[in-house]
Amino acid sequence: MKTTGSGNRLAVLVPYRPAPARMPVRIGPLSAAILCFCAVMAASTAWAEAGPTMLSPLQIIVKWSPLLLRGFVFNIAISLLAMLLGTVAGLGLGLALLSESRLLAAVSWLVTQFFRNAPWLVLLFFVMFLVPFQVTLFKTTIPLPDWIKATVGFALPVMANVAEVVRGAVRSIPATQWEAAESLSFTRRQTMWLIMLPQCIKRMLPPWMNIYALVAMSTVLASIVGVSEMLTLTAQVHAAEGGRPELFAPLYGFALLCFFLYCYPINLWTARLERRFRVR
Template sequence: MRTFNTAVLTLQELQNGNVDAAVNDAPVMLYAIKTGNLAGIRVNSQLLTEEFYGIPTPLNSPNLELINRGFTTILENGTYRQLYQKWFNAEPPELPATAPGIEQATANRVESLSVIQSALPLLMWGALITLQLTALSAVLGLIGGSLLGIARLSKVPLLRWAARAYIEFFRGTPLLVQIFMVYFGIPAIMQQLGVEFSLNRFVAAVAALSLNCAAYVAEIVRGGIQSIDIGQTEAAHSLGLGETQTMRYVIFPQAIRRMLPPLGNVFISLLKDTSLVAVIGFEELFQQGQLIVAANYRPFELYALVAVIYLALTLLSSQVFSYLERQMNPTERRQSVAPTEPGGVYSGAA
């Protein structure tokens, strides 16, 4: 079962063949089919459930009588039936005078601590999904970004400009739009060409995040390589090393140490950006929070808990990258392993 925030995404998921059926309000479905490009979708004539819409007002609101009088008027003079036929191309269902059971409805108050305790297991599961998305997307983005960064420094103009065009596109468009393009856009285009094609949600999420991440990593890699003094390249060439060997053994090992801080920033941004895949029904940390809020209407406690979990994940990521920076710093590494005199004075060679 997949959950979306809007009816249009639900119907697009059905149109792309990723689900077998979609459940939504009958008027919404009828209007979408009447006005949209949704060939091949039909509405089941049998209603799965019967629910009623209402307009909530504050207690003892003076507008309540006016609203009820307006509804009574359009129901009795046939305006309601005309409007329903115009917009939904169907006959309106019979409406009761009052919604069944509304008089017995009572508010069910739940303590904040109880809400947090019941939501924590689902949120932790969502956090695990978030980490999986981030880790896989970061690895693929790092590989693709490294290749793009090297391509930006290529002496072949076509390769250099192609890499630049890629980077400018993915840095210049919102990640949310890219996710929609990958998950909903590509299958729709393929189907218009007569090719049956659909994307798995996880594959689509990783693809969109990786493509976006690679654009930022590419510029970090390019800047890191260019920051190495040209004398390093000349010295490597004087020793008989080729271009590939120079990059692999001399330039890149030095550049990676300088790239770690900005790469850490990209990783943390990627971790937070995984919340955007909630729009395609992927139940990561943020989407789990949204689903729980929709069930109990306690947004402050739950979104605060989601924020705390994201904060814990980002702090942990920062510590990991700080550790890697220390490990790759030759000066600090020598100081941490070099012997010292009894007085505590460093005795190793500088």
């Protein structure tokens, strides 16, 4: 039956659909950008008192933006790689959580809880200072630059959080599916990979993207352990411009703006997927 024309539909056959819930206040990405820009500009009004020979904060940001944006790309690279590593490891850990082997489930539970409840910065410190800067394997020296170590440091909490997402999603599929699969003589592994996980992808996507947005924002923590990412560079740029206090807000505001413009669309998209995939 065609559903395009609403007039010729029998009311009885049309399922009840509640109006999609909307966020009370929604800021479109464009207006958000304008808002942020205004904030940065307002913060830099202090410049007006300074002499006319100096570059305005905006000119300074323009001058340094290639370097700062290079740092930002680095942040994104770290977050994407950490997410990739963490997702692969987290999927394995999540399946281990659901394992029928008591021992495996217990060990993976312990691992998950540990990495989920440890502060990200502490994990980062551990990885940074315990892993050497290079490893020598069969006479070839493989350098491990700081950002790779930081990536691993971020991948650990991602792994634990993804594991919980996987476990939750699989658990949320009605048990009857397991029984149906069993009655059709699917093995446990087949049931998991062919029936459960494909159904879970939809449910896992929004929380997974949430985790990603969190990771992307957390990559600035790497500045504390000396990775030359955007925040580190922002501090160095501030120093190179003579550490003028009135530059503090515009420079860090620029970093804020970059992260906001990157993360806010992800959040919007997550919210849309959540609405679309809502289990009714």
